[in-house]
Amino acid sequence: DAKTTQPPSMDCAEGRAANLPCNHSTISGNEYVYWYRQIHSQGPQYIIHGLKNNETNEMASLIITEDRKSSTLILPHATLRDTAVYYCIVRVEGSGGSNYKLTFGKGTLLTVNP
Amino acid sequence: DTAVSQTPKYLVTQMGNDKSIKCEQNLGHDTMYWYKQDSKKFLKIMFSYNNKELIINETVPNRFSPKSPDKAHLNLHINSLELGDSAVYFCASSHWSLYGYTFGSGTRLTVV
Numbered sequence: 001d002a003k004t005t006q007p008p009s010m011d012c013a014e015g016r017a018a019n020l021p022c023n024h025s026t027i028s029g030n031e032y033v034y035w036y037r038q039i040h041s042q043g044p045q046y047i048i049h050g051l052k053n054n055e056t057n058e059m060a061s062l063i064i065t066e067d068r069k070s071s072t073l074i075l076p077h078a079t080l081r082d083t084a085v086y087y088c089i090v091r092v093e094g095s096g097g098s099n100y101k102l103t104f105g106k107g108t109l110l111t112v113n114p
Numbered sequence: 115d116t117a118v119s120q121t122p123k124y125l126v127t128q129m130g131n132d133k134s135i136k137c138e139q140n141l142g143h144d145t146m147y148w149y150k151q152d153s154k155k156f157l158k159i160m161f162s163y164n165n166k167e168l169i170i171n172e173t174v175p176n177r178f179s180p181k182s183p184d185k186a187h188l189n190l191h192i193n194s195l196e197l198g199d200s201a202v203y204f205c206a207s208s209h210w211s212l213y214g215y216t217f218g219s220g221t222r223l224t225v226v
Contacts, residue, residue, distance in 0.1 A: 036215075043118075043204050043217030044157065085155070101147075101170055102215055104157040 004088045009109040018075040020108055022088030025069040030092050033064060034102070035073045037084040044087065044104070047073065078112045085109050117141050118218040120205050126224045127195055135190045135221045137205030146188035147206040147215070148180060157204070163188055195225045
């Protein structure tokens, strides 16, 4: 799986948009970009994923650059409960064996301040 | 209903003991995983089972033995516990070819 680079920490004011960047310059054509988050003492939670196009769901939006070398996770109106470590992961899809493992890096600690 | 449930939530035990952690998922997923999160908060995959077959074993000491009686259950048995085994262990499940892992809430193991 391609490696990702994320800032170790970010701050955001409550109610404002949180934009979390991720670099994945060595991503392959068949690798998806996934975002997970881990709120303190809980299990990681799936947020969103995408291949080329921008994606949006009820939790967040994912913006992937045209060259696919970087992406941004957007939480449109951050709340205190969004304080968590956010992980950007790239992974192949639809294949078996060890390719299925989700490899977590260090992630970005997002702190939402009142 | 809890999608991925682990028991126990907390486990404190002495060095040298043998313990088990149980995991069950009711999502109909066919693949299950065990992850370990150490004190530095790194999440590392340990094992993965697909339809009761071991597909990933990440050079985990053989004191750790996963057991999958059916595709809804993946238990982790640990022999001869060591201090370094203290960590939070997360179970997860997914469908073989679809996105999104669902994680359990974790089991905090403390070896004293």
